[in-house]
Amino acid sequence: MATDRVLLVDDEKEFVEVLAERMRSRGLDVTCATSGREAISAVEEETFDAVLLDLAMPDLDGLETLRRLHEIQPELQVMILSGRATVKTAVEAIRRGATDIFEKPTDVETLVERIRSARATRIAHEDDVAEEHIEEILRKRGW
Amino acid sequence: MGNDHRRPLQREGVLFFGDVIAGLSHELSNVFNIINEIAGLQQDIVGGAQPESAGVANRLTELAGRIKAQVERGETFNQFLHSLAHSVDDANIAFDLGDTLELAGSLAARPARLARVELVVHRPESPVTLVGDPFALLLTIFGSIEVVLDAADSERRVEVNAAPHGDWARLFITSADPLPPGVVDEVAALEIGRLSWGAAHTLDPPPPEPPRRIILDVPAVAPALKATADDKGQEDPDGN
Structure with a gap:
């Protein structure tokens, strides 16, 4: 069974490292990024089942990072990791295509569960796309 | 001129105070989140401990739970601080x-x-x-x-x-x-x-x-x- 791949993005290095360790111990393959730019580079190079994205980051904030991630991969499942201070922005992020909001402090079990269902959603979407593609081929060839 | 400068000074002072407190409150939240995850990691590690060290493991799990409870309490106070800081943002x-x-x-x-x-x-x-x-x-x-x-x-x-x-x-x-x-x-x-x-x-x-x-x-x-x-x-x- 393939491992769920997640990109964890937060400018607090120690937070990212500890949460990543906890998620890895639950069988997830976790890549860490401590800025929006690092996250964008990672998504350009690799495929992830989900991205966990902090909103309040210096340089490139979460909303802008979300926009750029979706430019690269429109179907990417981006989940927001939000402090209470940024709940309003998190709601805006949902309007802009994020799939879920987690308020810090998070329950790691819930996080892992949602990431696993994100993977299932991604695979289902890929199946739909593949099915549409096959139907298109069949239709064009008149089979 | 009298005390005319006091009104804008007071308003600016309150805005400065709110801005700084909001920033500090955000930093405090970051600290609480890290402590919370470290306590969670401690629980994870202890959860996988050998049965012969069960007594110590139980004690460490209990302590991690108490750390988390205090983090939650601290974050509640911090949220009040954050709301207080933002209460001065706009007078209209x-x-x-x-x-x-x-x-x-x-x-x-x-x-x-x-x-x-x-x-x-x-x-x-x-x-x-x-x-x-x-x-x-x-x-x-x-x-x-x-x-x-x-x-x-x-x-x-x-x-x-x-x-x-x-x-x-x-x-x-x-x-x-x-x-x-x-x-x-x-x-x-x-x-x-x-x-x-x-x-x-x-x-x-x-x-x-x-x-x-x-x-x-x-x-x-x-x-x-x-x-x-x-x-x-x-x-x-x-x-x-």
């Missing part, structure tokens, strides 16, 4: 009275605890939108609660309620004990309420009965803002 804004009441109650929880008085703040049953300066109203409500707390005997209860009252909101700050004569005289917070909101206070029941509560009437729109809107209307009745 629509906001929910319930949020301001809740914040005033949270900030007054410590003086209430020190006075051994049970403070119970009830949000209005439905949202009550006010337009004006939330910080000035917060000061008014907090000051009114403080006055009643000071007058209350220990082991007693002080309750705060609010409800819409025509175009106004009516707040009740009620003590189980009678309020002493002259209790609201020269209370700065009530003067702030009057100047910034046109808020009016009365004591209930009226004399000669000893009062047991302050009734605070606050208009839905602060008069200065309403006057500005009315002036604009007079200048440009067609709205062009």
Whole structure:
């Protein structure tokens, strides 16, 4: 069974490292990024089942990072990791295509569960796309 | 020139204070989140410990749980700090009275605890939108609660309620004990309420009965803002 791949993005290095360790111990393959730019580079190079994205980051904030991630991969499942201070922005992020909001402090079990269902959603979407593609081929060839 | 510079200085000072506190509150949240995850990691590690070290493991798990409980408590206080900091952001804004009441109650929880008085703040049953300066109203409500707390005997209860009252909101700050004569005289917070909101206070029941509560009437729109809107209307009745 393939491992769920997640990109964890937060400018607090120690937070990212500890949460990543906890998620890895639950069988997830976790890549860490401590800025929006690092996250964008990672998504350009690799495929992830989900991205966990902090909103309040210096340089490139979460909303802008979300926009750029979706430019690269429109179907990417981006989940927001939000402090209470940024709940309003998190709601805006949902309007802009994020799939879920987690308020810090998070329950790691819930996080892992949602990431696993994100993977299932991604695979289902890929199946739909593949099915549409096959139907298109069949239709064009008149089979 | 006199003291003309004081008003912008005070406003800027309050904004500076709010901005800095909001930033510090955010940093505190980051610290709490890290401690919380470290405690969680400790629980994870201990959860996988060998059976022969079960006694130590159980103890460490319990301690991690206590760390997390304190983090949660700290984050609750931090959230009050954050709300307080942002209450000065805009002196002309629509906001929910319930949020301001809740914040005033949270900030007054410590003086209430020190006075051994049970403070119970009830949000209005439905949202009550006010337009004006939330910080000035917060000061008014907090000051009114403080006055009643000071007058209350220990082991007693002080309750705060609010409800819409025509175009106004009516707040009740009620003590189980009678309020002493002259209790609201020269209370700065009530003067702030009057100047910034046109808020009016009365004591209930009226004399000669000893009062047991302050009734605070606050208009839905602060008069200065309403006057500005009315002036604009007079200048440009067609709205062009």
